[in-house]
Structure formats: C-alpha cells, structure tokens
Amino acid sequence: MKNSIEKTDGQLLSVDGVAETSVKRRQFLKYAGAGAAAAALVALGCKKDNPGPGMGGNEFYFGSGDIAILNYAYALEQLEAAFYTEVVANPYSSISDWERALMTDIRDHEIAHREFFKAALGQQAIASLTFDFSAINFSSRGSVLATAKTFEDLGVSAYNGAGWLIADVNYLALAGKIVSVEARHAALVRDLIENGSFANDEVIDSNGLDLSNSPTVVLQAAAPFIKSPIDVTDLPTY
Amino acid sequence: MNLFSIFDEITHVDPEFHERISPRRAAIKNIASMGTKVAFAAMPFMLGSLFKKAYGQVPTDVTGVLNYALTLEYLEAEFYTMGAAASGLVPSGPPRGAITTIRDHEVAHVAFLKQVLGSDAVSKPSFDFTAGGTFNNVFTDYDTFLALAQAFEDTGVRAYKGQAGLLKGNQVVLTAALQIHAAEARHASHIRQMRRARGGAAGSQKPWITGANDSGIGAVVDPIYAGEDNVMQADVDITSLNGVGGKLSADAATQSFDEPLTAEAVLAIAGLFIK
Numbered sequence: 001m002k003n004s005i006e007k008t009d010g011q012l013l014s015v016d017g018v019a020e021t022s023v024k025r026r027q028f029l030k031y032a033g034a035g036a037a038a039a040a041l042v043a044l045g046c047k048k049d050n051p052g053p054g055m056g057g058n059e060f061y062f063g064s065g066d067i068a069i070l071n072y073a074y075a076l077e078q079l080e081a082a083f084y085t086e087v088v089a090n091p092y093s094s095i096s097d098w099e100r101a102l103m104t105d106i107r108d109h110e111i112a113h114r115e116f117f118k119a120a121l122g123q124q125a126i127a128s129l130t131f132d133f134s135a136i137n138f139s140s141r142g143s144v145l146a147t148a149k150t151f152e153d154l155g156v157s158a159y160n161g162a163g164w165l166i167a168d169v170n171y172l173a174l175a176g177k178i179v180s181v182e183a184r185h186a187a188l189v190r191d192l193i194e195n196g197s198f199a200n201d202e203v204i205d206s207n208g209l210d211l212s213n214s215p216t217v218v219l220q221a222a223a224p225f226i227k228s229p230i231d232v233t234d235l236p237t238y
Numbered sequence: 239m240n241l242f243s244i245f246d247e248i249t250h251v252d253p254e255f256h257e258r259i260s261p262r263r264a265a266i267k268n269i270a271s272m273g274t275k276v277a278f279a280a281m282p283f284m285l286g287s288l289f290k291k292a293y294g295q296v297p298t299d300v301t302g303v304l305n306y307a308l309t310l311e312y313l314e315a316e317f318y319t320m321g322a323a324a325s326g327l328v329p330s331g332p333p334r335g336a337i338t339t340i341r342d343h344e345v346a347h348v349a350f351l352k353q354v355l356g357s358d359a360v361s362k363p364s365f366d367f368t369a370g371g372t373f374n375n376v377f378t379d380y381d382t383f384l385a386l387a388q389a390f391e392d393t394g395v396r397a398y399k400g401q402a403g404l405l406k407g408n409q410v411v412l413t414a415a416l417q418i419h420a421a422e423a424r425h426a427s428h429i430r431q432m433r434r435a436r437g438g439a440a441g442s443q444k445p446w447i448t449g450a451n452d453s454g455i456g457a458v459v460d461p462i463y464a465g466e467d468n469v470m471q472a473d474v475d476i477t478s479l480n481g482v483g484g485k486l487s488a489d490a491a492t493q494s495f496d497e498p499l500t501a502e503a504v505l506a507i508a509g510l511f512i513k
Contacts, residue, residue, distance in 0.1 A: 085482065105444065109494035112486050115479035120472055160416040169403040174472060176399040177495040179416065181446060183423035184496075188445040191431060196335050199343065199424040208346030210420035212413050238409075 059127035064234035066168050071126045072215055072235055073175065074117035076158055078129050079225060080151050081110035086133060087148075092141040099192065106148075106185050113178055120174075130227040145193050150221075152186035153203055155179075157211035158218040165215075165236040183210065214238050296501040300411055303401045305360045306501060307415065308351040310397055312362045313508060314390050315344040320367070321387070324377040333380075333432060340387075340425045347418055354414070364513040372458065372510075384433050385440070385455045391426035392447065393462050393499065393507055395419060400498035423496070446493040461507055465497045 062071040084107035091100060118125050137143035159179035166172045187198035203211050213221075215237040219230075297303040318341035321327055328337045352359045367376045367386065375382050398419035405412035426445075433440035439454035451463035469476050469491040476491035486494075499507075 088482075102445075105446070105490070105493065108481055108486060108490035109446070111481050112476050112479065112490055112494035115486070116471055116474055116476060119474045119479065156420050160413060160420055163402070163416045164405075164407055164409040164412045167407070169406055170472060172402050172406055173399070173498065174495075176402045176416070176419070177471070177497065179420060180395045180399065180423035180496040181494055183420040184427040184445045187424035187427035188431065191428060196332050196339070198336075198428040199339060199421060203424075204343060204421055206346060207350040208343040208421055209350070209414060209417035210424070212417055 058229075058231050060129070060228050061231040061233075062126060062235050063124055065236065066166055066171050067121070067124050068232070068235040069162055069166055069215075070117060070121055070171060071124070072162065072219075072232070073159070073178070074114065074121060074125060075129060075226070075230065076155055076218070076222065077110055077113040077117055079131060079222060080155060081107065081114040082129075082131050083133065083136075083147065083151060084110055086138060087144055090138050092144050093139055095141070102188060102192075106188075109181055109185070113181075126230070127228070129230070131225050132227050133225065135224070145189055148189045149186070149193060152182055152189050153211060154213075154218060154221055155182040156186055156203075157213040158215070160210060160212040161214050161218070162236075165238075296505065297401060297404060300405060300408065301355065301358050303404050303415070304351055304355050304411070305358070306401065306504075307398065307418070308348065308355065308360060309363065310394055310504070310508060311344055311347040311351060311418075313365060313511060314394065315341070315348045316362070316365050317367055317386070317390060318344055320377055321383050327377055327380055327383060329380070336428055336432065337387075340428075343421055343425070347421075350414075350418075354411075365511050366513045367511055369510045381433075381436055381438070381440070384429060384436065385453070388426065388429045388433060388443075388453060389455065389459050389462050391422055391429055392453075393504060394422040395426055395496055396462075396499035397501075397504040398422065399496065400500055400504065402498075444493070447496060448489050449492050461503060462499075464503070465499075467492050468495070468497050471495055 062068040062075075084103060087103050088100070088107050091103070095103075136147050156179060159175050159182065163172060163175055163179075166175060186203070190197040190200075190203075199210075215232070215235055219232060295302055295305065297306045318337060322334075322337050322341050328334045368374050373382055373386060376386055377383065398415055402412065402415065405415055428445075430443045430445050433454075434443040441454075443452070443454065447463065447466050449463075450465070450467040451457075451460050453459055453463065467488075469488060476486055476494065477488055479486050481487070481490065
C-alpha cells in the first residue's frame with residue numbers, strides 16, 4: 001500500500017474499507033478501536049527506497065513515522081510563514097496599524113514554528129519549499145484574509161487530525177503547543193473578516209468540536225500552493 | 239500524628255473545606271471509626287484520597303482525562319449560561335452573540351463528554367464563581383465577567399494540552415480532545431479581543447498570550463499564566479532563531495507556543511470556583 005497523495009481521487013479508503021469521504025465525523029467516532037488497526041497498517045506500510053534528504057535522496061522526501069509527521073508540520077509552517085512574510089512585506093491597501101501589527105505577529109509566530117521544526121529535524125528536514133501564490137491578490141484585503149482563513153483553519157484541522165499518528169509524547173506535546181496558537185490565529189482572522197465568525201458552524205460541529213483532517217486531505221487542499229515535488233509516500237495517514 | 243488537628247488546620251486555611259467534601263463527610267467518620275486500626279503509614283495516602291475527592295481527580299487514564307475535561311466543561315458551561323442569563327450583563331449585539339456562541343459550545347462539550355463517558359461520567363460540582371467573594375460582581379460587572387471568561391478559556395487550553403500524553407495513539411479520544419482544545423483556543427482568542435475593545439487594564443490584550451500573565455487582571459491569575467514565558471522548546475531556544483531583520487523576539491517566542499498546565503495546577507485553579 002502507498003499513502004501517496006497522487007493516488008487519491010476521492011476514493012480514500014479508511015481502515016474499515018469504507019470510502020472515508022462519505023463518512024461523517026460523528027459517525028467516525030463510532031469506530032472505536034480503529035486507531036490501533038490503522039497504526040498497525042501504517043507500521044506495515046511499504047517503505048520506499050528513499051534514503052531521505054540528509055542522505056542524498058530526494059530533498060522533498062518526508063521520511064516515515066514521526067519524522068514524516070514533523071516534516072508534514074514543517075511543510076505547512078513553511079507555507080504559512082511564506083504567505084505572511086509576503087503579506088507584511090507587501091501589505092494590502094489601507095491596512096490599519098492594528099491589522100499590520102497583527103499580521104506581523106502572526107508572521108513571526110509562523111516563522112518561529114518553521115524555524116523550530118527545521119532545527120528540531122536537523123538532517124532529516126525536507127528542503128525549503130517553493131510556493132505558488134499567484135491566485136492571491138496581495139493588494140486586496142479580502143483576498144489576503146480569505147487566504148489566511150483557509151490556511152489557519154487548515155492548519156488547525158491538520159494538527160487535530162495528525163495528533164493520534166504521533167508516537168513520541170514529546171512531539172505530541174509540541175504539536176499541542178502549536179495548534180492552539182493556530183486556532184487563536186484562525187479565530188482572529190475570521191473576526192477580521194466578519195466579527196463573531198471566530199468559531200461559527202463552518203468550523204465547529206454540533207458537538208462543539210473543531211475541524212480535523214487526515215494528512216492526505218490536508219495535503220490535497222494545500223497542493224495548489226506547493227510547487228516543489230513533495231514525496232509523502234511514507235507519511236502516516238488514514 | 240493527630241489527624242483531626244490536621245483537619246482543623248485545613249479548616250483554618252480553607253473555611254470551606256468541610257463544605258467542599260460534603261456530602262462525603264461520612265468518609266471522615268469512617269476514618270475516625272477505624273481509629274488505631276489504621277496503620278500509621280496509610281494515613282497520608284488516605285488523606286490524599288480525601289483531597290482528590292474534594293478537589294477533583296488527577297487523571298491517570300483515558301476515563302480520568304475525560305472526567306477531568308468534563309469537570310472543566312461543567313464549569314465553563316455553567317459560567318456562560320449564568321452570564322448569558324444575567325440581565326443587563328452582556329451588551330446586546332456582537333457581545334451577546336459571541337457569549338451565546340461560546341455558551342452553546344461549552345454546553346455541547348458537556349453533553350458530548352457525558353455521552354462518551356456514559357455511566358462513568360462524574361456529576362456536576364456546585365460552583366461559586368465569586369471564588370469565595372474575590373469576584374463578587376462576576377455576574378453584574380461586564381469587565382469582571384470577561385476577565386473571568388478569559389481566565390477560564392486560557393486555563394482550558396492549557397489543561398487539555400497537559401493531558402494529551404495520556405491519550406497518545408487513541409484516534410477517537412485524542413482527536414476529540416484536540417478538537418475541543420482548538421475550540422477553546424478560538425474562544426480565548428475572541429474573548430481577548432472583546433476585552434481589548436473594552437480598553438482600560440485590558441486594552442493591550444492580544445488574541446495570543448505574551449509572557450507570564452499579560453491579562454491585566456492582576457496577580458490573582460498568576461497561576462493561570464505561570465510558565466507561559468517559556469522560550470525553550472525541545473532544547474531549541476526560540477529567541478536564537480532567525481526572524482525578519484534579526485532574531486525572533488521574546489514576545490514572539492512566548493506567543494508562538496502555548497504551554498501546558500499540569501492537572502494539579504488546573505485543579506488548584508478550578509478548586510477556587512468549586513464549592
């Protein structure tokens with residue numbers, strides 16, 4: 001089996017063999033115990049013969065296990081950091097001082113996350129990704145904030161959905177420290193677009209639960225912005 | 239060792255101790271009736287159990303984490319339900335809309351956790367949101383209400399984070415806990431913006447936490463923010479990393495990572511509001 005995103009076309013198979021795209025989140029909760037089975041599947045997943053970025057392999061190969069999850073987070077933080085760096089360097093028309101300060105704070109948080117993962121991964125880190133932001137009109141407040149909302153909500157759903165795939169409690173703790181900051185960003189950006197939309201029913205379900213997405217779903221959503229040929233063959237997902 | 243003098247000491251420090259452990263006073267009588275039959279060495283342990291019953295359990299397994307979460311959600315749900323119901327407290331318009339949204343989420347969290355726990359669910363404690371008179375105007379003064387709302391939300395975020403390790407690898411429960419945790423962080427972000435809009439001591443609030451106790455509430459909430467000034471993450475000093483035009487600032491380093499709180503610390507905070 002391969003977990004590569006190239007394979008997927010809406011026919012993602014969950015561990016139960018059910019087309020996951022048709023499984024609502026609440027129904028998913030019924031599959032208690034599925035976690036262990038999925039973890040076992042991931043552990044058995046075929047390994048590609050790619051020695052990784054630090055050993056002369058593809059510089060965009062994520063690796064496997066926790067390293068792959070950390071590279072996944074690193075890739076998402078690279079995306080966010082690059083986006084906000086551009087937002088602050090080239091601010092939208094008539095940006096207020098307060099909004100400029102907020103965007104600068106968020107840029108620095110995303111850079112802190114990116115540089116942290118880079119340092120923590122060391123030789124195992126993927127190379128710096130190249131992004132395609134051509135769909136974004138950086139001079140338009142609406143375009144910038146809509147993109148920011150997409151990235152922040154996506155980031156929250158990514159950490160929420162990948163948490164259980166992490167084997168090392170220290171990495172899990174770090175993901176937890178970051179995801180709530182992303183959620184604070186998401187709420188702020190949403191309020192800038194429409195005050196009061198910080199946690200509306202686009203992102204919070206009837207149980208009061210925020211979004212959660214598998215790495216496969218998240219990477220599909222991020223794919224239009226990523227130019228570099230990433231290799232997520234051995235990235236744990238479900 | 240005189241157990242009853244210890245109880246007297248506790249009552250002296252915490253006048254509500256007897257009330258707090260009510261209706262479990264029978265437990266004390268049981269200890270008394272056992273008298274000298276109880277081994278000396280067992281005493282501290284038994285006393286420890288009494289404290290846990292009085293103030294809530296430090297979780298050690300999945301059910302424990304869920305009940306710990308349920309206790310915090312009971313607190314938040316009742317707080318916002320009372321606040322939304324208090325006439326003249328929350329201004330109409332966006333403020334009322336936001337408080338109603340958050341209330342509904344906290345009520346949903348309670349229902350969700352109770353459903354997951356089934357018969358293992360703990361019952362709702364009795365709350366005292368004045369914290370024994372410290373916040374007497376909590377449901378009559380909007381700024382006090384918002385200050386406590388921020389304290390509860392920021393505590394909630396830290397509390398969930400602290401328990402993630404016990405749920406490691408559990409797709410259903412860890413994911414749900416992370417999803418609630420993120421919802422609490424969204425609440426915290428918005429409440430902080432609401433407080434900023436009020437100005438005054440809260441006028442410099444940001445949606446994220448800067449350093450140790452940026453709340454403008456005062457030292458009374460120091461325990462809620464203790465450790466948030468940490469800049470070391472997994473042996474990496476965030477202030478040593480490159481930002482734009484220099485190293486990342488200490489403010490950015492503390493804002494960019496929310497820190498966990500231990501169950502003991504959270505229960506000590508929540509205990510102030512539990513009768």
